[in-house]
Every structure is written in C-alpha cells, then in structure tokens.
Amino acid sequence: MHPFRYATPTTTDEAIHTLAAAPGTARLLAGGTTLVDLMKLDVEQPALLIDITGIPQLREIRTDGDTLIFGALVHMSEAADHPVIKRDYPILSEALWRGASQQLRNMATLGGNLLQRTRCAYFRDTQFPCNKRAPGSGCSAIGGLDRGHALLGTSSQCIATYPGDWAVALVAMDASIDTLSPRGGRTIPVAELHRQPGDTPQIENVLAIDEMIVRTRVPASALGRASTYIKIRDRESYAFALTSAAVALSMDGNRVRDARIALGGVATVPWRARQAEQSLVGKTLDDAAAREAGTLAFTGAQTSPQNAFRVPLGINAVVQALTIAKGRA
Amino acid sequence: MLVEKVLYCAQVKATAGRDIRTVSSDGVLDLKVTRPRELGGTNGWGTTPDVDTWARVHFRQDSNVRRDSVMDSPIDPDGLTRREFIVTTAAAITVANAPAGFAAPADGYGSTVAVDFEVNNSAVRLDVEPRVTLLDALRERLGLYGTKKGCDQGQCGACTVHVDGRRVLSCLTLAVQAKGKRITTIEGIAGPDGGLHPIQQAFLDHDALQCGYCTPGQIMSAIACIREGHTGSPGEIREYMSGNLCRCGAYAGIVGAIQQAAP
Numbered sequence: 283m284h285p286f287r288y289a290t291p292t293t294t295d296e297a298i299h300t301l302a303a304a305p306g307t308a309r310l311l312a313g314g315t316t317l318v319d320l321m322k323l324d325v326e327q328p329a330l331l332i333d334i335t336g337i338p339q340l341r342e343i344r345t346d347g348d349t350l351i352f353g354a355l356v357h358m359s360e361a362a363d364h365p366v367i368k369r370d371y372p373i374l375s376e377a378l379w380r381g382a383s384q385q386l387r388n389m390a391t392l393g394g395n396l397l398q399r400t401r402c403a404y405f406r407d408t409q410f411p412c413n414k415r416a417p418g419s420g421c422s423a424i425g426g427l428d429r430g431h432a433l434l435g436t437s438s439q440c441i442a443t444y445p446g447d448w449a450v451a452l453v454a455m456d457a458s459i460d461t462l463s464p465r466g467g468r469t470i471p472v473a474e475l476h477r478q479p480g481d482t483p484q485i486e487n488v489l490a491i492d493e494m495i496v497r498t499r500v501p502a503s504a505l506g507r508a509s510t511y512i513k514i515r516d517r518e519s520y521a522f523a524l525t526s527a528a529v530a531l532s533m534d535g536n537r538v539r540d541a542r543i544a545l546g547g548v549a550t551v552p553w554r555a556r557q558a559e560q561s562l563v564g565k566t567l568d569d570a571a572a573r574e575a576g577t578l579a580f581t582g583a584q585t586s587p588q589n590a591f592r593v594p595l596g597i598n599a600v601v602q603a604l605t606i607a608k609g610r611a
Numbered sequence: 612m613l614v615e616k617v618l619y620c621a622q623v624k625a626t627a628g629r630d631i632r633t634v635s636s637d638g639v640l641d642l643k644v645t646r647p648r649e650l651g652g653t654n655g656w657g658t659t660p661d662v663d664t665w666a667r668v669h670f671r672q673d674s675n676v677r678r679d680s681v682m683d684s685p686i687d688p689d690g691l692t693r694r695e696f697i698v699t700t701a702a703a704i705t706v707a708n709a710p711a712g713f714a715a716p717a718d719g720y721g722s723t724v725a726v727d728f729e730v731n732n733s734a735v736r737l738d739v740e741p742r743v744t745l746l747d748a749l750r751e752r753l754g755l756y757g758t759k760k761g762c763d764q765g766q767c768g769a770c771t772v773h774v775d776g777r778r779v780l781s782c783l784t785l786a787v788q789a790k791g792k793r794i795t796t797i798e799g800i801a802g803p804d805g806g807l808h809p810i811q812q813a814f815l816d817h818d819a820l821q822c823g824y825c826t827p828g829q830i831m832s833a834i835a836c837i838r839e840g841h842t843g844s845p846g847e848i849r850e851y852m853s854g855n856l857c858r859c860g861a862y863a864g865i866v867g868a869i870q871q872a873a874p
C-alpha cells in the first residue's frame with residue numbers, strides 16, 4: 283500500500299474543507315471495506331485519507347416526521363437489525379443483511395455503501411486495461427470473462443456491474459441523500475446519484491470532488507411492509523448478486539394499487555424498472571402478470587454467451603419477489 | 612507476497628549501519644532484533660521486554676532466494692524462536708538485495724502516528740504509519756499471532772477480531788482507526804485462570820476444525836454471533852457465520868459447536 287497522510291476531522295465542516303483543500307487526491311474514509319481493499323491493490327492511491335468516523339452527528343438513525351433518517355456513518359448491521367426497519371421495511375433490512383458478512387456489515391457504513399466500487403476483476407487488477415480505472419486504456423471485460431458483468435445500462439466503454447444491494451432497495455423506495463460541500467448542502471434522489479458509464483466510466487456519480495454524503499432519507503411509505511429484497515448468488519450467502527430484485531407493493535385486495543421494482547447485480551447502476559411497475563398497476567397479481575413484469579424489467583438487456591443465463595434467472599427473481607411481497611400485503 | 616512483508620519488517624527492525632553489521636562480503640550479516648515491548652511480555656514473545664539481540668545470519672546473495680533455502684541456510688540462532696529467525700532472515704535478505712540508501716525513507720514514507728488503544732485488557736501505544744492494518748499491527752508489532760492473515764482482502768474471515776465488542780475484519784481496518792478502542796483477539800478470550808472459553812471447548816467437543824488456520828477467526832466470530840443473538844436455528848447460524856470460510860469444510864462441526872455454546 284502506498285503511503286498517505288491521515289486526517290481526523292471532528293465536524294462535517296472540517297471534513298469538507300479538508301477535502302476541498304486536496305482536490306482529487308483525498309478520499310473520505312469510513313468503514314474502509316472498499317477503499318482499504320482497493321488501496322492494497324493499488325487501484326486507489328490517495329495522498330490523503332480523511333477519516334470521518336470521529337464525527338458523531340453522522341451516526342444518527344431516527345424518524346423525522348414521515349421520513350426515516352440514516353446518518354452516513356450508521357453501520358449496515360445496525361440498520362439491518364433495527365426492529366422498526368425489520369418490521370416496517372423488510373426490503374431495507376433484507377438488502378442489508380443479505381449483503382457481505384456480519385464482520386463487514388459491522389464496519390461498512392450506509393453512506394460509504396452507496397459509493398461501493400465495482401467488483402469487476404479487470405478493474406481490480408492493475409495489469410489489465412480498464413476505462414474506469416485508466417480512462418482510454420480500453421475495456422478488458424468486453425469480450426473477456428463477463429459472466430458477472432452488467433446486462434443493463436452498459437456502454438461500449440464499460441460493462442462493470444454496480445455491486446451494491448442497499449442502493450437498489452433505496453431506489454425502489456424513492457430515497458434521497460443529503461450532501462454537504464463548501465458551497466452548502468443539497469438533496470439528491472438516490473436514483474440520480476449514480477451515472478451510467480457512457481463515454482466516461484471513470485465518473486461514477488454526480489457528487490462533486492469536495493462533496494460528502496451526510497444522511498439518507500427514506501420517505502415513510504405503506505409500501506414498506508409488503509416488500510422484500512431477493513438476492514440470487516453462486517453460493518447461499520456472502521457473495522455478490524448474480525441478480526437481485528427489490529420489490530414493494532401496495533395492494534387493493536388482489537389488485538395492484540402501486541408497485542416498485544428495482545434490479546441489482548445486473549446493471550451498471552441501481553436499476554429502477556418503471557415500465558415493469560406500470561404493467562402491474564390495476565392488474566390482478568397472478569403468476570402471468572408477475573412474469574410479464576419480470577420480462578419487461580429486463581427490456582434492452584445486452585447479453586453474451588457467458589452471462590445470458592442471468593436474464594431468465596433475473597425474471598424468476600422478480601416473480602419470486604413479487605410473490606413474497608404480495609404475501610406480506 | 613513475502614517481499615512486501617519483508618520490506619515492512621526491514622524498515623521496522625533493521626536500519627543499515629545501525630542495526631546491521633556486515634561480517635563478510637559473501638553473505639554473512641549480524642542483524643539486531645528488538646523484541647516488541649508494547650505488551651510487556653504477556654504474549655508469545657516471552658517475558659523479556661525490549662531486548663536487543665544480535666543474530667548472525669548466513670544467506671546466499673541471490674535475488675531469487677526462496678524461503679525454503681533460507682530456512683536451510685546455516686544460522687547461529689542466538690536463542691531466537693523460529694518466527695524471529697524467519698523475520699530476521701527475511702530482513703537480512705531485503706537489506707542485502709536493496710540498493711544503497713534503502714534505509715532512508717522516501718518522501719512521505721515512514722511518518723508515523725501515535726495510537727493508544729487497548730488490546731486484551733492491556734493499554735498499548737504504537738507509533739504506526741497510517742497504512743498499517745490492525746492485523747499487521749497485532750501480528751508484527753504486538754506479537755499476537757493468533758489472529759490469522761488469510762486472504763488479506765476481506766473475503767475469508769481468518770483475521771476476525773472484536774473492536775469495542777463487535778466483530779470486524781482486522782485486515783481492512785487501519786491500525787490508526789483503533790485509537791481509543793478496545794480490541795479483543797483470540798489470545799484474550801480465555802478465563803482469568805487460563806481455562807478455555809466455552810466456545811473453545813465446544814469447538815473441541817464437536818471436532819470443529821481440521822487444519823485450524825481459520826479457527827481463531829471462527830471462534831471470534833462465533834462469540835459475537837452468540838452475543839448478537841443470531842443463533843436461532845442452524846440456518847441462521849450458517850447465514851451469520853458465512854463470513855468465515857473453512858477450506859477443510861468443518862462447517863457441520865462449527866454449527867454444532869455454536870449450538871452447544873449458545874444459551
């Protein structure tokens with residue numbers, strides 16, 4: 283690991299000004315589960331690490347009127363085991379406890395989790411060309427070992443999968459984040475946080491270089507109870523998704539009043555499937571309707587011989603998630 | 612892998628001119644070994660704190676020296692343990708093969724931060740570079756070798772320790788982040804009389820290991836799993852122990868041991 287300087291701000295104000303003073307060469311450190319890993323691989327080589335874990339106000343977890351508030355430093359395990367979240371928002375709790383391992387969930391924070399980097403093996407290995415890591419060098423995944431790569435939201439420059447689960451559930455629940463920079467604060471829908479690769483796969487989100495996430499807001503919703511997060515993996519636990527489905531429903535008897543569907547593990551960003559949602563509204567939720575929604579969710583998927591199996595797998599995951607969510611309505 | 616570790620050891624333990632004396636030009640060195648004093652001798656280093664020992668090391672001046680051939684080379688061990696010998700020898704090889712001026716730190720290298728924390732109920736102060744992981748600090752600086760380095764990438768769980776009572780991976784935790792924290796390692800779980808922790812006994816009762824390399828991590832994880840209340844069923848135990856891999860496949864015994872030790 284390359285050497286770096288280390289700062290420990292105690293306020294958000296101090297953190298963003300330290301960040302702004304080292305444009306492009308500093309990184310915020312929270313749980314470290316992505317950053318320290320990538321630093322060992324030389325993929326990340328910051329000159330300055332700004333350890334924000336000593337900022338107490340980022341640890342809040344509470345409700346504010348009709349909104350759930352998760353501070354950026356709340357640990358994944360803490361939110362996953364929160365009794366209210368488990369009861370009223372299984373989609374959120376399941377997305378968290380089905381991610382990583384309990385040790386990692388005790389370290390990783392909800393703010394950092396949103397910005398988790400791709401697990402693309404070519405991105406992680408500096409011996410390979412990678413447009414995300416070294417812009418213009420080429421994409422080794424296209425035409426390479428792409429079994430786990432993205433099917434949706436790809437470009438000719440990059441097919442790296444967004445690996446997280448939490449953001450997928452948040453996108454389904456219309457969550458947003460509050461950020462802070464020396465220019466003040468702003469609120470960004472989680473659905474607009476991540477950027478598809480396009481011609482600039484190295485730019486993964488809309489945050490400015492001196493901007494930090496301070497909290498996530500999830501609007502309270504009756505859809506929370508009739509919800510689930512299904513994750514299909516190569517092994518039963520502690521693996522990244524081959525495909526995942528975040529689903530929440532509002533039901534009027536057997537008829538769908540409102541539906542939310544988001545996909546994980548198959549796209550370059552957390553993938554909201556609005557066309558699939560619309561197909562369900564007003565309909566009786568039976569197996570055929572669920573399957574049609576699943577199929578619509580994968581509209582436009584670009585596959586290769588190695589990863590085409592994840593389309594039917596993903597459709598089945600949507601069907602299963604809709605069935606589970608309906609059972610909770 | 613060895614080389615990276617070697618560089619680190621050499622920087623810590625040996626500075627050319629001060630800690631190393633060349634005995635002859637054909638590859639014989641005397642190397643000063645300082646035993647860590649931070650824990651005052653409550654660990655595998657014995658009860659002798661802060662002792663400098665000169666070790667005579669013979670090696671072949673060969674940039675491709677293999678660990679095996681080093682082990683076979685003659686040595687005057689001067690009372691060194693096998694582990695000290697390996698570290699010492701590795702440092703000597705590095706120094707011998709390094710260009711002149713190796714010991715002078717490059718810009719930004721070597722600047723350290725003082726970190727006060729608690730390890731197994733003992734207060735500890737370490738001066739560490741910010742890039743040193745908690746795992747390396749525990750093993751290389753404090754001599755607590757019970758915590759294992761498996762993948763060093765957060766994928767196997769062998770390095771699991773408790774920080775303020777919660778299980779974390781020490782390979783992805785920077786030592787500087789342990790400041791003010793309470794660390795518990797496998798060396799710190801036995802009873803005051805030295806008796807086995809109930810989960811250690813349960814692992815024995817259920818034959819929950821074969822080679823044993825993952826076992827310290829499994830046990831630290833199991834203690835936390837029970838404390839968290841995630842032992843309601845074999846399925847729940849498997850889910851919440853999934854971050855600890857066992858290549859020998861002792862999983863059935865591990866689940867059985869946790870069921871036995873859980874209330």
